[in-house]
Amino acid sequence: MATVALTLKGRALRLLSAREYSRAELERRLQAFEEAPGSLESVLNELQAKGFISAQRVLESVIHRRAAKLGTARIRQELQSKGLEPEAVAQAVEQLRSTEVDRAREVWRKKFGAPPADGAERAKQMRFLASRGFGGDAIHKVLSDTDEG
Numbered sequence: 001m002a003t004v005a006l007t008l009k010g011r012a013l014r015l016l017s018a019r020e021y022s023r024a025e026l027e028r029r030l031q032a033f034e035e036a037p038g039s040l041e042s043v044l045n046e047l048q049a050k051g052f053i054s055a056q057r058v059l060e061s062v063i064h065r066r067a068a069k070l071g072t073a074r075i076r077q078e079l080q081s082k083g084l085e086p087e088a089v090a091q092a093v094e095q096l097r098s099t100e101v102d103r104a105r106e107v108w109r110k111k112f113g114a115p116p117a118d119g120a121e122r123a124k125q126m127r128f129l130a131s132r133g134f135g136g137d138a139i140h141k142v143l144s145d146t147d148e149g
């Protein structure tokens with residue numbers, strides 16, 4: 001059975017059929033397959049003009065998939081790595097900050113569920129939440145709430 005070589009457009013569409021990609025991500029992924037200078041740029045321009053590439057959809061997708069598990073810092077880093085506009089990232093981060101304590105509390109509840117018994121356990125729980133990208137204020141709020149309740 002013979003394999004058919006995919007065009008740049010075909011490769012881009014195959015990637016986009018699996019999940020949302022930003023223009024910068026597609027450019028990085030497809031750069032090795034560019035045969036003629038400028039062909040990748042024209043393919044990406046065409047896909048963006050037709051609405052196949054959308055920075056807003058990428059932003060919403062990442063937030064939808066990651067907000068329940070990760071803190072604002074980790075989500076900001078992921079959005080920045082996708083090459084999205086800094087203003088859009090900042091706006092999304094601002095919206096996430098309003099729910100960070102609730103999200104941190106839910107992540108903590110799923111992982112631990114019980115208040116820390118001693119200082120070592122408390123430090124472990126704090127490190128876990130910090131590794132997930134939650135801010136210090138949210139971590140202290142979650143753990144102080146568990147100490148009281």
